[in-house]
Amino acid sequence: MILQDNSKTGYLNLYFQVHQPRRLGQFSFFDIGTGRDYFDDGLNQVIMQRVAKNCYLPTNRLLLKFIRKYPDIRIAFSISGSALKQMEVFAPAALESFQLLAATGSVEFLSETYYHSLSSIFSKKEFQAQVKKHADQLKDLFGTSPSVFRNTELIYNDEINEAISDLGFTGVITDGIEKILGERSPNYLYQHSEQSTRIFLRNYRLSDDIAFRFMQKDWPEWPLTAAKYMTWVEAALKKDELITLGMDYETFGEHQKADTGIFSFLEALLSRLGKHKRIKMIGPSQAIAMLNPVDTLTVPNSISWADEKRDLSAWLGNDIQQDAFESLKKLERTVKSIDNPLLLNIWRWLQTSDHFYYMSTKTGNDGGVHSYFSPYASPYAAFMNYMNVMTDFSLQVEEMEKEQRETKKSFDFQQTGRPECIDKKWHPESLTF
Amino acid sequence: MKVLMFGWEFPPHISGGLGTACFGLTESLAKKDTQILFVIPKTDSETIEEGLQIRSASNVEIPINSILKHKLHHNPPYEEGEISEIVSNLRVIGIDANPAPYTTQHVLSDAVSLSSWNYQFPEKNITLSSDLDTAQTTEEATVRYQFSGGYGPNLLEEVERYGLAGAEIARQEKFDIIHAHDWLTYQAGIAAKKISGKPLVVHVHATEFDRAGINADAPIFKMEHEGMEAADKIIAVSEWTKNIIINNYSIPADKITVVHNGALPAKQNEDIQRPPIGKPIITFLGRITFQKGPEYFVDAAEKVLSKFPDVHFVMAGSGDLLPKIIERVARLRIASHFHFTGFLKGEKVDRLWSVTNIYVMPSVSEPFGISPLEAVQAGVPVIVSHQSGVAEVMEHIVKIDFWNVEALADAMCNILKYQSLSNTLRNKSKEEISGITWELAAKKINALYHDLTR
Numbered sequence: 001m002i003l004q005d006n007s008k009t010g011y012l013n014l015y016f017q018v019h020q021p022r023r024l025g026q027f028s029f030f031d032i033g034t035g036r037d038y039f040d041d042g043l044n045q046v047i048m049q050r051v052a053k054n055c056y057l058p059t060n061r062l063l064l065k066f067i068r069k070y071p072d073i074r075i076a077f078s079i080s081g082s083a084l085k086q087m088e089v090f091a092p093a094a095l096e097s098f099q100l101l102a103a104t105g106s107v108e109f110l111s112e113t114y115y116h117s118l119s120s121i122f123s124k125k126e127f128q129a130q131v132k133k134h135a136d137q138l139k140d141l142f143g144t145s146p147s148v149f150r151n152t153e154l155i156y157n158d159e160i161n162e163a164i165s166d167l168g169f170t171g172v173i174t175d176g177i178e179k180i181l182g183e184r185s186p187n188y189l190y191q192h193s194e195q196s197t198r199i200f201l202r203n204y205r206l207s208d209d210i211a212f213r214f215m216q217k218d219w220p221e222w223p224l225t226a227a228k229y230m231t232w233v234e235a236a237l238k239k240d241e242l243i244t245l246g247m248d249y250e251t252f253g254e255h256q257k258a259d260t261g262i263f264s265f266l267e268a269l270l271s272r273l274g275k276h277k278r279i280k281m282i283g284p285s286q287a288i289a290m291l292n293p294v295d296t297l298t299v300p301n302s303i304s305w306a307d308e309k310r311d312l313s314a315w316l317g318n319d320i321q322q323d324a325f326e327s328l329k330k331l332e333r334t335v336k337s338i339d340n341p342l343l344l345n346i347w348r349w350l351q352t353s354d355h356f357y358y359m360s361t362k363t364g365n366d367g368g369v370h371s372y373f374s375p376y377a378s379p380y381a382a383f384m385n386y387m388n389v390m391t392d393f394s395l396q397v398e399e400m401e402k403e404q405r406e407t408k409k410s411f412d413f414q415q416t417g418r419p420e421c422i423d424k425k426w427h428p429e430s431l432t433f
Numbered sequence: 434m435k436v437l438m439f440g441w442e443f444p445p446h447i448s449g450g451l452g453t454a455c456f457g458l459t460e461s462l463a464k465k466d467t468q469i470l471f472v473i474p475k476t477d478s479e480t481i482e483e484g485l486q487i488r489s490a491s492n493v494e495i496p497i498n499s500i501l502k503h504k505l506h507h508n509p510p511y512e513e514g515e516i517s518e519i520v521s522n523l524r525v526i527g528i529d530a531n532p533a534p535y536t537t538q539h540v541l542s543d544a545v546s547l548s549s550w551n552y553q554f555p556e557k558n559i560t561l562s563s564d565l566d567t568a569q570t571t572e573e574a575t576v577r578y579q580f581s582g583g584y585g586p587n588l589l590e591e592v593e594r595y596g597l598a599g600a601e602i603a604r605q606e607k608f609d610i611i612h613a614h615d616w617l618t619y620q621a622g623i624a625a626k627k628i629s630g631k632p633l634v635v636h637v638h639a640t641e642f643d644r645a646g647i648n649a650d651a652p653i654f655k656m657e658h659e660g661m662e663a664a665d666k667i668i669a670v671s672e673w674t675k676n677i678i679i680n681n682y683s684i685p686a687d688k689i690t691v692v693h694n695g696a697l698p699a700k701q702n703e704d705i706q707r708p709p710i711g712k713p714i715i716t717f718l719g720r721i722t723f724q725k726g727p728e729y730f731v732d733a734a735e736k737v738l739s740k741f742p743d744v745h746f747v748m749a750g751s752g753d754l755l756p757k758i759i760e761r762v763a764r765l766r767i768a769s770h771f772h773f774t775g776f777l778k779g780e781k782v783d784r785l786w787s788v789t790n791i792y793v794m795p796s797v798s799e800p801f802g803i804s805p806l807e808a809v810q811a812g813v814p815v816i817v818s819h820q821s822g823v824a825e826v827m828e829h830i831v832k833i834d835f836w837n838v839e840a841l842a843d844a845m846c847n848i849l850k851y852q853s854l855s856n857t858l859r860n861k862s863k864e865e866i867s868g869i870t871w872e873l874a875a876k877k878i879n880a881l882y883h884d885l886t887r
Contacts, residue, residue: 028839029846030736318861323853361829361861380831383854384847391850 010237011282011291012273013200015076015150015173016249018056019116020048020083021354023375027385032392038346043375045090052087052094055253060097062267067106070274074281075107077249078150078173081114081134082352084141095141102142108283109138111146111169117351118315120151120160121302122329127163130348148173148284152353154202154246154305155312158192158298165195171288173244175305176201180297187240191293198288199297202246202305206232211247215260223261226268230276237279241294242287246305306357307366314370315356320383325356327390331397338400346393350386358382434882435468437608437625439599439618443473443487446582448776449720450694450803451638454670455614457697459485461875467882472602472621474580474595490598494575500597588617589652596620603628609886614638616653619660626663632885635664637674642681643798644724658682665885668692668878670801671822677798692878693826694801695871699810700783713744713849716789716813718782718804719796721752726795726818726835731758733795735765736842741849749774749785786811790855791848795835796821805830809866814858816844826869829861 025040067073079098087095101107113119113130114137120127131149139145148171149164156174164172176186186201209229213219221228236243248255256262273281282290306314316322328350335347358374359382360367376382438459442452459469463484476489578594581587599621603611612634613622619635626633641649641657661667661682667689669675675689715734719725727748734746748758748771755773762771777785786792792808792815799821806823808815809830817824818835831848833840848855 028843029740029850030839030843319853319857320851323851361857363828378828378832380829380844380854380858383851384831384843387847387851387854388843 008238008278010234010240010279011242011287012233012237012279013076013242013244013282013284013287014074015078015110015244015246015284017150017246018077018079018083018249020044020051020080020086021116021352022082022086022349023047024355024385024389027388027392029384029388029391032388033395036392038389038393039349044086048086048090048094051250051254052091054257055250056087056091056094057097058258058263059249059252059266060094060101062263063107063270064097064100064104066267066270066274067101067104070271071106072281073106073270073274074283074286075101076110076148076284077101077107078110078112080112080116080152081130081137082116082349084137088141099142102144106283108148108285109142109144109146110173110284111135111138111149111164113152115348115351116152116353117348118152118155118325118353118356119351120155120163121312122325123332124159124163126332127160128167131164131167147171148200148288150246153314155302156299156304157302158300160302161192161195161197161199161299165192165197169197171198171200171284173200173202173246173284174299175303175310176203176244177303177310179310180299180303184295185240187236187243188294189242189287189291190295190297193296193298198293200242200244200284200287202244203236204305206236206243207245207247210245210265211251211255214251214262214265215256224265226265226272229265229269230272233279242282242291307362307369313362314360314366315353318359318361318379320361320379321356321359324359324383324386324390327387327394331394334397334401338397338404340400343397343400347397350390350393355382355386359386434466434610434879434886435608436462436470436610436612436882437603437606437629437631438469438471438612438614439595439621439625440471440473440614441582441595441617443471443476446473446476447778448583450801451615453697453803454638454694454801457695457871458874458878461695461871462878464872465875465879467875467879470602470606470608472599472618474582474591488602489580490595490602491578491580493598493601494577495597495601497574497576499600500576503597503600592617592620592656596624600624600628610634610882612636613660616641616657616660619656619663622660623663632665633663634666634668634881634885635660636668636670637661637678637800638670639800640674640677640681642677643674643800644722646723646797648723664688666690666881668881670694671825673798673820673822673825674800677800690877690881692874692881693822693869694803694806695874696803696806696810696866696869697871713741713790714747714788715744715791715793715845716747716749716785716808717793717795718747718749718777718785718808719794720750721748721755721758723754724797724799725750725752726797727752727754727758728761729795729835729838729841730793731761731765731767731771732838733793733841733845734770735767736838737845737849738767738770740846744849745770745772747772747774747785747789749777749782751776782807783811786813789813791816791845793841793845794818794821794823795833795841797835799823806866806869809862812859812863814848814855815862816841816848827862827865829858829865831858 023040023044024038027036027038063075111131112134114134115130117130119130135146147169149169150173151160154175161172186203190199209224214224216222233243252262252266273279302312303310304312316325331347335344357370358376359379360370361379362370374382440455442455444452444456447453459471463469468484470486470488472488472490475491476487479489480487580591603625608631610632611622611625613619614636615638622633622635641653661678661684667678667684669678669689669691671693672691675691678684678689679686717727717730721727737744762768786808792813794802794805794817796818797820801822802817805815805817815830817830817832819832820835824832831844833844
């Protein structure tokens with residue numbers, strides 16, 4: 001029997017997910033073929049600016065202050081390409097505040113797909129292309145290259161691990177649910193049975209205590225103080241090695257407004273963590289360098305952090321979701337056969353998982369979360385709007401494929417390859433994305 | 434708990450949702466140890482089942498004296514004190530004066546009934562009559578009114594007479610509480626409350642504002658208002674209706690309780706004769722009146738036809754807007770795709786559902802809307818307007834604003850185009866409807882009865 005070692009160091013990896021989808025505009029069946037733009041970038045601008053004001057700017061300011069005060073603080077960010085692009089266009093000040101954080105050296109940026117898409121479950125090639133596009137964006141904006149991957153909504157399976165290992169990533173984050181762990185603790189690094197990629201498991205209980213339950217007044221632990229929360233973290237790390245906490249960054253100031261006390265909680269938590277004797281904050285790459293995996297983890301079926309079922313049912317749980325997803329998927333070959341980067345880009349924007357999330361017909365707690373995020377009155381409205389866009393897009397794709405075929409046939413060497421009318425159909429603002 | 438309940442419709446004498454609602458509610462209340470005496474204008478068989486007794490107002494012997502008192506009371510310049518004196522002097526003349534114009538036969542032409550606001554065509558050869566029991570002495574003379582029980586041109590007169598019959602029943606019977614369904618029976622409810630001193634609940638299934646918008650009929654509005662004022666508690670069938678009662682009838686919100694309707698369990702009808710059509714069918718089923726928004730259906734149909742030239746549209750129902758709607762359809766040159774069936778009920782409705790791909794209820798103002806529930810039970814995907822009570826209780830139906838013709842057409846096109854959408858709507862709404870029961874409504878209403886009689 002090994003005696004408890006009180007001087008043992010425990011590690012805490014805290015990552016925040018930043019994401020904003022590029023939402024579609026109202027697109028009726030009768031808009032099909034009219035050349036109307038798909039995206040409601042007016043709405044997207046309003047939302048991006050609101051969330052920047054409520055969350056990104058104040059929380060980044062807070063983090064910067066605490067990082068300066070406590071140099072041991074480590075934070076990781078997973079910011080979708082979709083969010084970064086919209087921030088760049090609609091809220092440049094928010095982007096700059098992330099760049100300031102990047103410059104401290106205490107912040108690590110994680111990899112994900114640019115479009116926050118479901119590509120990982122339908123096309124390895126497409127998935128890897130989107131991961132690379134996001135990595136290029138991180139390099140561009142923050143001057144860093146990510147080494148740890150965190151997929152859309154923590155979707156994970158063995159194949160995804162293999163796909164990102166191919167790309168040279170050394171670690172991946174997913175949710176620490178019983179379904180894959182059994183009796184084992186999420187508070188360690190794990191490993192794929194054949195790949196060396198390390199697997200981080202989010203401690204969902206401790207994460208959701210902050211992300212969801214913090215503001216729930218009927219929660220027996222309400223009100224949650226940093227002191228109380230730290231006793232839970234300390235208790236877990238007495239025995240275990242590494243706690244991974246992961247949550248939407250919008251937890252701070254947007255999902256839970258300032259008047260819930262969430263900012264004071266974060267301040268108190270960071271000052272305790274910043275000077276803690278036995279608990280060290282650690283970035284994911286650093287954790288991989290310092291800690292060893294305790295076991296292998298086999299995940300044949302996709303898991304995620306969404307809904308009570310923690311599988312793909314949040315996006316593909318019903319017929320309308322699957323139908324919409326199929327019609328998106330089946331365009332891959334044709335879209336890629338046409339030499340038109342604009343077209344490919346729009347097809348990718350239509351892959352964002354949120355479009356499918358809005359079509360969920362789940363009820364109860366899950367249904368409540370889905371409808372909180374949805375700009376639509378119902379899953380059916382979301383489906384109809386998406387399918388109208390998809391039908392219009394398919395027609396455009398067909399038309400272009402036909403034109404390309406005819407162009408090739410005509411042996412017209414002066415033909416530039418992209419008919420002028422197409423460029424007019426894709427509105428100039430699409431270019432910025 | 435014994436309830437004296439007044440209603441205008443009860444199966445088999447139904448023409449709209451009111452009768453279905455009264456049936457669903459009383460059946461569930463009776464299961465909860467509540468005894469109901471239900472008075473309807475006319476029925477062929479006065480039944481007594483466990484907990485539920487049906488009485489026909491047509492069989493009530495109303496003393497001439499009380500009719501005269503009522504008449505004089507409602508005809509100034511007579512004051513209360515003078516009335517009994519006048520009654521003793523004039524009662525014989527009164528008998529003659531009262532029912533005379535209505536004992537003649539009225540044969541209602543279609544033209545007349547189309548121009549009246551109606552739920553259905555009144556049957557032809559209906560007589561409004563009263564049987565005077567001449568065998569009795571004049572002091573004890575009574576009269577029995579023969580009600581048509583429909584919604585014909587003599588409706589206001591029938592409503593008044595039903596009130597008298599209701600008052601007489603209140604004198605004869607013992608009960609703890611009075612419950613009156615819609616304005617047609619409010620006068621009976623008010624009279625019963627005056628006579629018995631028991632609390633009155635009025636149940637608002639529809640208001641004149643739903644039916645007629647700003648062109649509300651003044652006498653009907655007045656009767657509705659009197660009923661709501663006299664009531665101890667008002668039951669509204671939806672939040673939508675509650676808001677109309679607050680805003681248009683100036684009733685304080687705390688006097689109104691919302692009790693959503695339930696859905697009756699679906700009848701299993703295996704051998705429905707499916708009409709051999711084979712084309713997609715979009716159905717409108719309801720009165721063709723301002724309230725139901727038939728013109729939005731037609732305008733959306735035109736748009737749908739521009740994309741799906743094979744679709745056919747069935748409009749089942751009748752009402753004062755029917756001629757205008759037919760004209761509109763013809764003007765748009767889409768008449769070959771439109772089928773007007775007139776009022777349907779029973780098995781004919783089941784047959785219509787069996788070939789319907791989409792049911793649409795584009796109501797301008799729908800207090801609840803029972804037919805969408807029936808469509809759901811028949812496995813038909815449903816589109817309703819947000820301006821309806823049913824939109825408050827059902828998630829798995831498509832909801833649009835009634836005026837948004839483009840959104841309506843958009844929804845129709847999508848359901849036609851995507852099997853996954855119609856399947857999901859069909860399956861999920863069927864699941865959902867099992868939770869919308871009359872037991873739930875009866876439970877709330879029982880609680881309300883107990884509150885009022887405590």
